[in-house]
Amino acid sequence: MSTSQTEPNKGELFEFLCRMGDNTLVLGHRVSEWCGHAPVLEEDIALANTALDLIGQTTLWLDLAGKVEDAGRDADRLAFHRDVWDFRNLLLVEQPNGDFGQTIMRQFLFDAWHLSQLTALMESSDAQIAAIAEKSSKEATYHLERATDTVIGLGDGTDESHRRMQNALDLLWPYVGEMFVADAVDEAMVAAGIAPDPASLRPAYDTLVNDVFTAATLTKPQDDFGHRGGKSGKRHSEHLGHMLTQMQWLQRAYPDATW
Amino acid sequence: MVVEKPSLETVWGWLHAVPDPEIPVISLTDLGIIRDVQWQDDTLEVTVTPTYSGCPATTIINLDIETALRGHGIEKLALKRQLSPAWTSDWMTDAGRAKLESYGIAPPQPAGGPERCPRCKSTQLEKISQFGSTPCKAQWRCTDCLEPFDYFKCI
Ligand SMILES: [Zn+2]
Numbered sequence: 001m002s003t004s005q006t007e008p009n010k011g012e013l014f015e016f017l018c019r020m021g022d023n024t025l026v027l028g029h030r031v032s033e034w035c036g037h038a039p040v041l042e043e044d045i046a047l048a049n050t051a052l053d054l055i056g057q058t059t060l061w062l063d064l065a066g067k068v069e070d071a072g073r074d075a076d077r078l079a080f081h082r083d084v085w086d087f088r089n090l091l092l093v094e095q096p097n098g099d100f101g102q103t104i105m106r107q108f109l110f111d112a113w114h115l116s117q118l119t120a121l122m123e124s125s126d127a128q129i130a131a132i133a134e135k136s137s138k139e140a141t142y143h144l145e146r147a148t149d150t151v152i153g154l155g156d157g158t159d160e161s162h163r164r165m166q167n168a169l170d171l172l173w174p175y176v177g178e179m180f181v182a183d184a185v186d187e188a189m190v191a192a193g194i195a196p197d198p199a200s201l202r203p204a205y206d207t208l209v210n211d212v213f214t215a216a217t218l219t220k221p222q223d224d225f226g227h228r229g230g231k232s233g234k235r236h237s238e239h240l241g242h243m244l245t246q247m248q249w250l251q252r253a254y255p256d257a258t259w
Numbered sequence: 260m261v262v263e264k265p266s267l268e269t270v271w272g273w274l275h276a277v278p279d280p281e282i283p284v285i286s287l288t289d290l291g292i293i294r295d296v297q298w299q300d301d302t303l304e305v306t307v308t309p310t311y312s313g314c315p316a317t318t319i320i321n322l323d324i325e326t327a328l329r330g331h332g333i334e335k336l337a338l339k340r341q342l343s344p345a346w347t348s349d350w351m352t353d354a355g356r357a358k359l360e361s362y363g364i365a366p367p368q369p370a371g372g373p374e375r376c377p378r379c380k381s382t383q384l385e386k387i388s389q390f391g392s393t394p395c396k397a398q399w400r401c402t403d404c405l406e407p408f409d410y411f412k413c414i
Contacts, residue, residue: 042388042398049390056313060342131343135312138345138414146389 008188014069015185019231021061022089028054029247053139060132080251084241091230092175094240105168108147113179115140116201125193155216177226277327280319284362291350302335308346311394348413367413376401
């Protein structure tokens with residue numbers, strides 16, 4: 001559908017695909033850190049399966065990124081051999097797990113954005129992107145359903161669980177704004193019909209999270225200040241580098257090791 | 260070695276005998292993940308769609324397809340991955356659903372939850388967790404016989 005005038009250059013498209021893949025990679029790794037540590041067995045299994053879905057989606061995004069870049073890097077190469085400043089994930093997803101409530105709140109804030117982003121990407125002018133979005137959206141729907149139920153259950157739960165969920169919301173809300181701020185890469189994607197304008201997803205997001213917070217008896221912080229620098233790669237938080245030392249050590253210590 | 264190309268019907272029959280690696284009671288064709296089988300000149304092209312994008316069984320499934328077809332003398336083989344349309348549990352065959360239930364796994368339902376306990380057939384059920392032992396399953400419990408069971412998620 002797009003004309004040659006609006007087609008993004010290879011670099012911009014690569015950048016966009018890395019953003020999608022790095023979000024699911026970093027969050028997937030974070031969630032996998034719970035494996036064997038969750039409060040109850042069912043949650044342990046749920047978190048591990050969520051992580052698995054996210055890592056699977058990562059493979060699809062980063063494989064496509066590697067093909068677009070055409071420089072001989074596949075998904076593994078991109079995941080395990082880039083340094084912290086080359087990552088393009090949102091600051092939200094690199095935040096530490098904290099307690100279980102913080103992990104669930106981070107998941108909810110991400111899932112609510114992720115599902116609407118994927119739903120919009122299903123209409124992408126790029127057929128491969130639309131196909132990955134279609135596949136991923138089924139999993140994201142399920143993740144959002146679970147995160148929503150859990151946020152409500154814990155928010156409107158005991159005094160202790162309510163307090164922890166409110167703390168988590170206060171802590172993580174400043175990382176929400178970054179999801180909706182457009183830069184040159186986003187503008188190129190919009191012009192090519194590849195991806196939606198990030199700001200266009202905000203009203204539905206606000207409606208959804210407000211409804212859930214009301215049901216969860218949680219209060220959204222008044223201040224709408226938003227940290228930035230994750231998706232542009234300009235300024236990651238100190239947590240990402242520490243995470244990568246764990247995630248990448250095997251491939252860095254034994255390059256190209258395989259099973 | 261193969262002097263004549265086997266018919267597509269024959270190939271489907273071979274694939275029907277390949278079990279799902281995680282739920283071996285059903286076959287890959289019961290699961291509905293084999294979307295197409297075609298001859299492209301003398302290469303057999305098999306189109307497979309993943310159930311979940313991160314399902315670890317996906318690579319094993321491809322290996323099992325290849326092993327089975329090579330065992331039947333297919334030399335030139337291409338496995339294609341298809342993402343769209345995305346796999347849905349609606350593609351599971353009725354025979355597959357019946358086999359799942361007799362194995363103790365409640366088959367997927369459009370309503371989003373199991374229809375009945377796979378053991379005592381009671382409809383008094385409660386959800387334990389949205390996730391189960393594999394990405395495709397959730398955990399439920401029967402409040403009559405009190406047995407927990409796996410439910411094959413509807414997606
Ligand atoms: Zn029962």
